[in-house]
Amino acid sequence: LVGSDGSIHSTIFAEMSALAAETGAINLGQGFPDEDGPPEVLEAAREAIAAGANQYPPGRGILQLRSAISEHQERFYGLRPDPGSEVLVTAGATEALAATLLALVDGPDDEIVVFEPHYDSYAAVVALSGARLVTVPLRWPDFRPDLDELRDAVGDRTRVILVNDPHNPTGAVFPHEVREEIVRLAERHDAVIVTDEVYEHLVFDEPHVPLATLPGAWERTLTISSAGKTFSVTGWKIGWVSGPAALVDAVLTVKQFLTYVNGSPFQPAVAVGLRMDAGFFRGIADSLSAKRDLLGDGLRSAGFDVSTPAGSYFTVADARALGATDAGAFCRELPARAGVVAIPLTAFTTSERRAEYATLVRFAACKRVDILTEAAARLAGAR
Numbered sequence: 189l190v191g192s193d194g195s196i197h198s199t200i201f202a203e204m205s206a207l208a209a210e211t212g213a214i215n216l217g218q219g220f221p222d223e224d225g226p227p228e229v230l231e232a233a234r235e236a237i238a239a240g241a242n243q244y245p246p247g248r249g250i251l252q253l254r255s256a257i258s259e260h261q262e263r264f265y266g267l268r269p270d271p272g273s274e275v276l277v278t279a280g281a282t283e284a285l286a287a288t289l290l291a292l293v294d295g296p297d298d299e300i301v302v303f304e305p306h307y308d309s310y311a312a313v314v315a316l317s318g319a320r321l322v323t324v325p326l327r328w329p330d331f332r333p334d335l336d337e338l339r340d341a342v343g344d345r346t347r348v349i350l351v352n353d354p355h356n357p358t359g360a361v362f363p364h365e366v367r368e369e370i371v372r373l374a375e376r377h378d379a380v381i382v383t384d385e386v387y388e389h390l391v392f393d394e395p396h397v398p399l400a401t402l403p404g405a406w407e408r409t410l411t412i413s414s415a416g417k418t419f420s421v422t423g424w425k426i427g428w429v430s431g432p433a434a435l436v437d438a439v440l441t442v443k444q445f446l447t448y449v450n451g452s453p454f455q456p457a458v459a460v461g462l463r464m465d466a467g468f469f470r471g472i473a474d475s476l477s478a479k480r481d482l483l484g485d486g487l488r489s490a491g492f493d494v495s496t497p498a499g500s501y502f503t504v505a506d507a508r509a510l511g512a513t514d515a516g517a518f519c520r521e522l523p524a525r526a527g528v529v530a531i532p533l534t535a536f537t538t539s540e541r542r543a544e545y546a547t548l549v550r551f552a553a554c555k556r557v558d559i560l561t562e563a564a565a566r567l568a569g570a571r
């Protein structure tokens with residue numbers, strides 16, 4: 189049976205959001221915003237439906253969106269993937285990840301190197317692909333990989349180095365020397381770099397640097413992103429992958445048999461979003477940065493030890509001082525104890541390393557200010 193080894197199970201997000209709905213607790217678990225994104229993007233989807241964009245779009249996605257993805261990458265990063273051959277639209281970053289790994293893995297001797305903790309679909313998709321998962325730990329409190337551990341993990345069996353930067357669940361942004369080492373190792377061992385950059389616009393300190401922009405990286409890198417976080421439309425499931433044509437073609441070959449195509453009226457709307465002015469992109473990062481500070485202060489006042497994320501929706505806190513020994517049990521009790529839902533970091537780790545993350549909890553900051561303020565008050569009251 190699928191997942192009999194524990195690699196594939198029901199997602200923690202479904203479990204924790206159901207717990208929030210059942211108990212009426214504030215949901216700082218699943219990472220989705222509780223406010224709508226830019227009105228012009230929402231309006232563009234309504235207009236597309238009214239204009240009849242309701243049938244199958246082309247297999248690679250509509251050209252208007254592929255061109256907007258390419259122009260967006262040029263504007264922010266100086267990359268200019270060819271919309272005709274180097275960009276593919278997918279059903280969210282989730283499908284892009286699945287199609288990419290399934291396309292690249294040849295068999296059970298292939299290894300995929302992943303940083304741990306990791307977004308929950310990574311281990312499941314690696315298991316579906318039949319490859320072996322090799323992990324490099326990111327340790328509390330700054331969650332930076334140790335370069336020696338990274339070097340040890342990559343070898344001639346490495347087919348893919350899978351990177352998520354900015355990182356879910358830790359909020360870490362990789363230092364430049366880590367990015368450079370990833371590219372060096374991929375070159376040395378002829379591995380493909382797959383980089384999940386869905387939080388590319390949610391960075392607080394420095395502009396985002398895509399791995400594909402490093403010298404020597406483009407020709408062996410597939411970059412994945414998604415509209416969900418940038419435009420607060422997580423339910424639209426419009427993602428994309430860009431990179432050299434031969435690699436993108438391989439992903440398309442798998443993708444066409446997963447979903448074929450998706451989201452025709454949402455595709456032109458995301459194109460509108462990607463062409464929005466710089467003020468919009470600065471605004472979403474500034475707003476989330478203020479929320480991160482509010483959440484961090486609230487968690488500190490409630491007695492948590494708190495790490496400082498440089499990007500993403502998330503903040504990791506250590507609940508040890510609140511008596512936690514098992515973050516899973518702590519999170520299952522938190523709705524009754526404090527009226528708040530959060531996610532244990534152990535949901536994002538392999539069983540071998542679970543103990544290292546045993547008291548760490550992930551909180552989502554992508555919620556309204558009044559909701560975060562109320563959550564902080566509840567947590568402080570439950571001390």
Ligand code: PMP
Nearest residue numbers: 280281282307356386414416427
């Ligand atoms: N990768 C990461 C790191 C994520 O946090 C998420 C969740 N939003 C995804 C991929 C999935 O993105 P999408 O909703 O576009 O499938």
Ligand code: GLN
Nearest residue numbers: 199201217218219220356
């Ligand atoms: N990416 C979001 C998170 O990490 C939600 C993912 C999901 O619900 N599958 O919370």
